[in-house]
Amino acid sequence: MEVKVLKGILDANDRIAAENRRLLDASRTFSLNVMASPGAGKTSLILSTIERLRERLGVGVIEGDISSTVDADAVAAKGIPVVQINTGGSCHLDANMIATALSGLPLDDIRLLMVENVGNLVCPAEFGIGEDRKVLVSSVPEGDDKPYKYPLMFTEVDAVLINKIDLLPYVKFDMRAFTVAVRSMNARASIIPLSCTTGQGLEDWTGWVLQEMAGPRS
Amino acid sequence: MEVKVLKGILDANDRIAAENRRLLDASRTFSLNVMASPGAGKTSLILSTIERLRERLGVGVIEGDISSTVDADAVAAKGIPVVQINTGGSCHLDANMIATALSGLPLDDIRLLMVENVGNLVCPAEFGIGEDRKVLVSSVPEGDDKPYKYPLMFTEVDAVLINKIDLLPYVKFDMRAFTVAVRSMNARASIIPLSCTTGQGLEDWTGWVLQEMAGPRS
Numbered sequence: 001m002e003v004k005v006l007k008g009i010l011d012a013n014d015r016i017a018a019e020n021r022r023l024l025d026a027s028r029t030f031s032l033n034v035m036a037s038p039g040a041g042k043t044s045l046i047l048s049t050i051e052r053l054r055e056r057l058g059v060g061v062i063e064g065d066i067s068s069t070v071d072a073d074a075v076a077a078k079g080i081p082v083v084q085i086n087t088g089g090s091c092h093l094d095a096n097m098i099a100t101a102l103s104g105l106p107l108d109d110i111r112l113l114m115v116e117n118v119g120n121l122v123c124p125a126e127f128g129i130g131e132d133r134k135v136l137v138s139s140v141p142e143g144d145d146k147p148y149k150y151p152l153m154f155t156e157v158d159a160v161l162i163n164k165i166d167l168l169p170y171v172k173f174d175m176r177a178f179t180v181a182v183r184s185m186n187a188r189a190s191i192i193p194l195s196c197t198t199g200q201g202l203e204d205w206t207g208w209v210l211q212e213m214a215g216p217r218s
Numbered sequence: 219m220e221v222k223v224l225k226g227i228l229d230a231n232d233r234i235a236a237e238n239r240r241l242l243d244a245s246r247t248f249s250l251n252v253m254a255s256p257g258a259g260k261t262s263l264i265l266s267t268i269e270r271l272r273e274r275l276g277v278g279v280i281e282g283d284i285s286s287t288v289d290a291d292a293v294a295a296k297g298i299p300v301v302q303i304n305t306g307g308s309c310h311l312d313a314n315m316i317a318t319a320l321s322g323l324p325l326d327d328i329r330l331l332m333v334e335n336v337g338n339l340v341c342p343a344e345f346g347i348g349e350d351r352k353v354l355v356s357s358v359p360e361g362d363d364k365p366y367k368y369p370l371m372f373t374e375v376d377a378v379l380i381n382k383i384d385l386l387p388y389v390k391f392d393m394r395a396f397t398v399a400v401r402s403m404n405a406r407a408s409i410i411p412l413s414c415t416t417g418q419g420l421e422d423w424t425g426w427v428l429q430e431m432a433g434p435r436s
Contacts, residue, residue, distance in 0.1 A: 037256040066367060066368060066369070066370075067368075068366040070363050089340075091338070118340065119255070120338055120339070122284065122309035122336065139359065141385065143257045145286075145288050146257060148286040149283050150256065150284060151285050152284075164359065166388070167359065171415075
């Protein structure tokens with residue numbers, strides 16, 4: 001019974017996600033669903049990406065949080081169109097929330113839309129929102145064993161960023177063990193080490209985004 | 219309708235949680251529900267606590283994960299009774315899972331039971347498991363704005379540990395801002411800075427545990 005309810009919710013979500021995707025395709029807006037643990041650096045990544053790409057193309061952001069507008073305020077301060085979603089307790093964004101948010105954005109001016117999901121490695125993996133690519137921001141202080149504990153998330157994503165590599169000298173994190181763990185469940189995801197604090201690796205990241213935007217829609 | 223289903227689930231959970239609590243009280247077992255983001259240091263805290271308290275009292279552990287037995291193996295290697303729960307996708311432990319796990323533990327020999335919840339700052343806050351105290355392991359690299367983003371979790375807990383203080387020199391984290399944020403939603407929780415890597419602050423933590431164990435049951 002509980003399973004049936006969940007399947008009904010996921011089916012309804014998929015239908016609305018497909019509508020979101022049609023809307024985004026119509027305005028030629030490429031979208032990223034950015035997921036991570038709390039504090040792994042989603043907002044820092046989004047702010048760094050804005051800095052590096054805003055001169056080349058129109059950028060927009062949807063900020064998802066259970067509560068507060070801390071992150072949306074930081075994006076708005078850069079003069080970038082942003083909509084805040086407060087889920088009011090829900091542990092993930094769903095397609096319906098995104099549909100509402102899209103109606104508040106100037107999509108014709110936005111080539112790259114970054115959606116920051118709720119900080120959580122579990123529930124967001126289950127709910128597509130109509131995105132072109134799913135991106136996971138992992139971070140060095142979280143440890144190299146995370147893929148084994150959150151397998152659906154690591155299986156679903158198109159790119160795994162390893163953020164905070166500037167902290168590698170100070171914590172136990174085996175880059176090779178982490179890569180082996182990711183590869184054991186995801187053969188195709190790009191793995192990109194970087195630091196939003198020092199800027200190291202950010203060229204690789206923006207290069208990946210531009211390449212995916214130029215390629216065929218999946 | 220969706221809300222009604224959720225309320226039914228929570229009511230059923232509360233009933234089973236109360237049964238767990240009766241069972242634990244009968245064996246004079248004090249229990250901690252240890253919650254955190256992925257990689258904040260729940261397992262490290264549990265292993266450090268075992269080291270420091272095992273000579274004084276019987277310790278037992280329940281390990282909750284979506285998948286894998288990585289953490290339970292680490293506890294078992296210390297010769298401590300441990301049961302692994304794999305939630306198979308569910309984003310939190312519930313009282314029913316704990317009821318099953320309790321039946322596999324020698325409760326009469328266990329004075330302190332530590333339950334490691336799934337790494338997630340959202341869903342675990344909603345589901346009591348019959349614990350005596352709820353403990354949140356926050357960590358310095360996650361940033362000092364987390365209370366505003368996960369208010370239910372920070373409101374519900376009896377202690378907020380600030381782990382990885384050895385990383386304070388290398389990341390932006392304002393201890394005072396974090397404390398102000400916690401206090402804005404939780405007047406009573408103990409706030410304990412520590413590092414499982416260096417051992418700093420662990421005496422304060424075990425002191426808190428022993429004091430809570432000696433006090434009146436809540």
